[in-house]
Structure formats: C-alpha cells, structure tokens
Amino acid sequence: MGQQEEQPPAFWRFRSSNGFIVFSVCFAIFVDVLLYGCIVPYVAPARFQLDSSSAGARSGVAEEDVQRWLAILLAVYGLGFSLGSPAFGWLADRYRNRWWPLMSGLVLLLCGTLMLWFSSMVQLLCVARFIQGLATACIWSVGLALVIDTVGSSNAGESLGLVAMSMSIGFVGAPSVSGFIYDRFGYDMVFICMVVMVIFDIVLRILIIEKKDAVKWVLKETDPNDPRRPLLPPVNDGPNFDLQPHAHPIITLCKSPRLVTAVFISFVEAIIMTSFETVLPLHTKETFGYTSTLAGLSFAVVVFGDFFSTYAGRLSDRIGATPCVVTGCITMAITLFLCRYTDSPSTESQVLLWVLLLAVGLSHCLVFVPAYSEMSLVVEEIEKEKPGVFGPYGAFAQSYGLGNLAYAAGTTVGPLWSGFMRHSLGWGWLTFALAVFSLLAAIPSYMFLGGPRITKQEDEEGDSIEGY
Known part of the structure; x- marks a missing residue:
C-alpha cells in the first residue's frame, strides 16, 4: 500500500505546472464573470417577459416591475459576494489544500446556474443570485490565493494580470455571446452553454495538483547534490513554528x-x-x-x-x-x-x-x-x-x-x-x-x-x- 501511494499521478508535472494552474483559475474567473454579465442584463428580462406573457404568469412580475426586479437581483448578488468574501477566505486558510474550498465555489456556481435556469418564482431567482454571489466570493478569494501559492508573491503581478485579463474578456464577451446564442438558439441554449462551461471548470479543478502536493515527487526525482534542490519549496504537512494564541x-x-x-x-x-x-x-x-x-x-x-x-x-x-x-x-x-x-x-x-x-x-x-x-x-x-x-x-x-x-x-x-x-x-x-x-x-x-x-x-x- 505504501509503495502504491508513492506512485505519482499521471501527467503530474503538467497538472502541477504554473501555466496549468494559473490557466484553470483564470478560466474559473472568466466563466464566473461571463455568467454575471450574461444572465441578469440579457437573459433574466427574457425570463420575466416569457413568464409574464404566458398563460400561467409564473413569475408574477408585471412589465413595469421588470427593471426593479433586475436591480434587486443585482443587489442580492452583491450581498452574497460581500458576505461570502471574508467567510470563504477564512475557511480556505483553515485547510492545507485549496481543493475543497475552490471546488465548493464551483459547485455553488453550478447549483446557482441550474436554479436560475429552472426556477420560475422570482423569490427563487433571488436565492439563486445570492448563491451565485457566494460562489463568486469563493472562486475569487480561493482562486487568487491558489495563484499566489503557485507562483509566489514575488512574481504574482504578471499572473494576476492574466486573471484581470480573463475578467475583461468575460465582461466584453458576455453581451455578444448571450445575445448571439439567445437570438439564434433560444433561452435554454444559453443556460446549456453556461452549465457545460461550469462543468468543464470543475473538471479542470479536479485535474489540478497543487504545488505543495507535488513537491514530494520533485524531491524524489531531484539529485540531492543539485544546487537547485534547496530552493524548492519545503513539504509542510503541519505547523513547525510558534502557535501561541494570536488575534x-x-x-x-x-x-x-x-x-x-x-x-x-x-x-x-x-x-x-x-x-x-x-x-x-x-x-x-x-x-x-x-x-x-x-x-x-x-x-x-x-x-x-x-x-x-x-x-x-x-x-x-x-x-x-x-x-x-x-x-x-x-x-x-x-x-x-x-x-x-x-x-x-x-x-x-x-x-x-x-x-x-x-x-x-x-x-x-x-x-x-x-x-x-x-x-x-x-x-x-x-x-x-x-x-x-x-x-x-x-x-x-x-x-x-x-x-x-x-x-x-x-x-x-x-x-x-x-x-x-x-x-x-x-x-x-x-x-x-x-x-x-x-x-x-x-x-x-x-x-x-x-x-x-x-x-x-x-x-x-x-x-x-x-x-x-
């Protein structure tokens, strides 16, 4: 069993490389921003109009109230983002590995998107937007921390620049992407595309091997006399410093x-x-x-x-x-x-x-x-x-x-x-x-x-x- 545990996963070098990890975080933030930019300004009004014009009037939103409810959806999203940012930041720093916190954010994003897709009551739409706000808080806080874990604070600027660029692509692409898909293929196809992207995002997160987990295989394959060996980050499975009570x-x-x-x-x-x-x-x-x-x-x-x-x-x-x-x-x-x-x-x-x-x-x-x-x-x-x-x-x-x-x-x-x-x-x-x-x-x-x-x-x- 011990010998089996020593075997590194397939493609571990690529899966723990700076480029792959930074790309995965950038893609997660791009998808999150794309969902934010697509759904409320362009897709949610269509949901209200479709529901209010249907026989059942399932949403119960009159045409003159659409703008007010759109503002409420944006505010609820911001509330989830605000409350979730410090909370998920604290939670992520309680664990050695960023895997579970970031995966939780992606699962929340998937759940919120599915709720927006299938919900007809405006109250449930608000709950879905709040969940998406929490997901954004988790993805941004934990994702940025994962980037720093990977490249180090001294070289963080260029990688964070890539993150900012992915945000911009999401903001710029949201109107054209959502408008094109909605006009050509209809309401449901917009959400199908978004769900597929979130699922792909989850797959990328599953494939990531964090640097701190890959170090043991690097040390195993590195010559002890290699001058670069002391520069490799140490394997730290637990605290090895003063843990007196602090604020x-x-x-x-x-x-x-x-x-x-x-x-x-x-x-x-x-x-x-x-x-x-x-x-x-x-x-x-x-x-x-x-x-x-x-x-x-x-x-x-x-x-x-x-x-x-x-x-x-x-x-x-x-x-x-x-x-x-x-x-x-x-x-x-x-x-x-x-x-x-x-x-x-x-x-x-x-x-x-x-x-x-x-x-x-x-x-x-x-x-x-x-x-x-x-x-x-x-x-x-x-x-x-x-x-x-x-x-x-x-x-x-x-x-x-x-x-x-x-x-x-x-x-x-x-x-x-x-x-x-x-x-x-x-x-x-x-x-x-x-x-x-x-x-x-x-x-x-x-x-x-x-x-x-x-x-x-x-x-x-x-x-x-x-x-x-």
Whole structure:
C-alpha cells in the first residue's frame, strides 16, 4: 500500500505546472464573470417577459416591475459576494489544500446556474443570485490565493494580470455571446452553454495538483547534490513554528496600513468602473445619439485597457507597486477630469471621449493589478515579522477576501452614487468627483504601499521551480 501511494499521478508535472494552474483559475474567473454579465442584463428580462406573457404568469412580475426586479437581483448578488468574501477566505486558510474550498465555489456556481435556469418564482431567482454571489466570493478569494501559492508573491503581478485579463474578456464577451446564442438558439441554449462551461471548470479543478502536493515527487526525482534542490519549496504537512494564541487573522491584517491601502484602492477602482458602466451608456445616447450597441462599445473601450494587465503586473513585479499605483491614480484623475469636456455632440468631443476612455482603462490596470499583488505581499511581510501569527496555512485567501469585500462594496455604491450625481449635478461634476476620488487614493498609495518586489536571486528561484 505504501509503495502504491508513492506512485505519482499521471501527467503530474503538467497538472502541477504554473501555466496549468494559473490557466484553470483564470478560466474559473472568466466563466464566473461571463455568467454575471450574461444572465441578469440579457437573459433574466427574457425570463420575466416569457413568464409574464404566458398563460400561467409564473413569475408574477408585471412589465413595469421588470427593471426593479433586475436591480434587486443585482443587489442580492452583491450581498452574497460581500458576505461570502471574508467567510470563504477564512475557511480556505483553515485547510492545507485549496481543493475543497475552490471546488465548493464551483459547485455553488453550478447549483446557482441550474436554479436560475429552472426556477420560475422570482423569490427563487433571488436565492439563486445570492448563491451565485457566494460562489463568486469563493472562486475569487480561493482562486487568487491558489495563484499566489503557485507562483509566489514575488512574481504574482504578471499572473494576476492574466486573471484581470480573463475578467475583461468575460465582461466584453458576455453581451455578444448571450445575445448571439439567445437570438439564434433560444433561452435554454444559453443556460446549456453556461452549465457545460461550469462543468468543464470543475473538471479542470479536479485535474489540478497543487504545488505543495507535488513537491514530494520533485524531491524524489531531484539529485540531492543539485544546487537547485534547496530552493524548492519545503513539504509542510503541519505547523513547525510558534502557535501561541494570536488575534484573528483578519484583525491582524486590518492593522496593516499597507493592506488597508490596497483594500481601499480596490474599493475606489470598483466605484470608478461601475460608475462608468452605469452612466456612460446614458451619457453617450443623450449627447451623441448613440445606439445601444455603440453605447456598449464605449464601455468596452474602458475594459479593453485591462488587456494590458499582464504588462502592468510584470512592471509591478520589477519596480514595486508604489510607482505603478501612484502613476495610475494621478493619470486616471487627469483623464477623468478631462472627460467633463466631452459634453457636446461634435465629432471632436466623441473622439476625445473614446481616447480618454482608453486612457481610463490603461490607468485602471496600472492600479488594480499591483494593488491586488500587495495583498499577498502584506501576508508574507507580517508572517516574517511574527511567524505563526496566521496559523499553519497562512492568510492569503483572507487577504484577498478583504479585497473582494471592498470591491463588492464598491460595485454596490458606484451605480447608486453615480446615478444620483449625474441626475442631480450632471456629467461634468460626476467626472470631477471621480477624479478627486482617484487623486485622493494616490496619497495613501505613496505613503504605505511596498517597494521593489524581486531580486535576482528570487527571480532565479522562481525559474528553478517553475517547470515542475
């Protein structure tokens, strides 16, 4: 039996490689974002219309109440996301392996999707959206922690840039994918495609072998005299350091100005991006007479900037988060301020708006990815100062849980605040307020965020373990 346990699984090197694990997490977040972007704005209205026009009127939603219930579905999703982020982060850090927490999130996502597909009562639709919010919290918190476990905090920027890019692809692709499938093949086919993607996501998670589990086979196949051997991550099946009683990890994390700053940046970025998502379509329709398609493309230009997130992450890995985030915040503030001058129907105003929207997207990726990388570096910094303060398995998932909680709060505040600002004071004052908000975020970023990430020795260490 012992001899059988020593046999490594098939294709273990590929299944434990950096590329496969990061791809699996990126695909999980892409599917989650795609579901979010497809179902509520495009598929849920169809459900209400089909039900309300049918003989049974199963949903009980009148046509004039559709918009209100769509807003409720979004709010319920945000509630699940907010409550689940710190909870799943804490749960994931209680276990040595990320397998069960992340698998739980994917199963929740599948259950929520199936409920949305087959439920006819609007109350059950709300429950399904809450479950999907919990699933998002789990997938993001645990998935990002798994990426850090795999590539290490010192090289996290580029990998988190890939995660941000997968989010952008999901946001951009959701309208076209859901619209095309619904128009060509009908309501049920949209959900069939989504369920198939979630199932494939689950299969990828089953295939993953985490680095900490693959180390024993690497050590077995590595020459003891190999100079790279000491650089391999140690096998740690349990605590081997001081385990005196400490404050709850979240309390310890919140005492760090560096982490609080990164979490605040997550909140600010969520407000800015969701504010544009809320008011930009209406502004372009009223000012330039854009159709819904052109209005949607306007916001897609903002999201397009995230496709450069890997370069922002790579730059952050080399020079540190502070110059990246401060530069991004100041650039975004200037760009947002200039957006106030795109309030005339002229061609010049339209061209200026599209250029400025692209600059907003580029600035966003220069801020967002380094800030999220900081959340893992804070954990390592505190752990070095106080070994064992987070328990045997660290606090990466809890750190990202706090960041996701702030992001979820921003996605709730942003649409409400931006809608009120534009309605009461207009487009110009809204963009001015967002510019001030971004500029204020640069101050704590300069004061508290960390410095350079990697040294030459650390870079060689990352290269030495990347292949297994």
